[in-house]
Amino acid sequence: MATDQIVLSKVGRVTGRVSPGLVGEVMIPIRGGSEAFNAFAVEPDAVIEVGTRVIVIDFDPPRTVRVQPF
DSSP, X not given: OXXXXXXXXXXXXXXXXXXXXXXEEEEEEETTEEEEEEEEESSTTOOBOTTOEXXXXXXXXXXXXXXXXX
């Protein structure tokens, strides 16, 4: 698999607030562009605001990631 298709360890930006009980959204650079992924925080009680840079810690195909602030 080409390195531009790997999601783990990518740094992205929150575009939809990540908080307990809600599905957030992050934009991640992949495949020569940026794509939106559903996001949850690694720490279950964490709140990550829009605009925060995050790093992908876990990936659940097809479009869900677990992130923490970078």
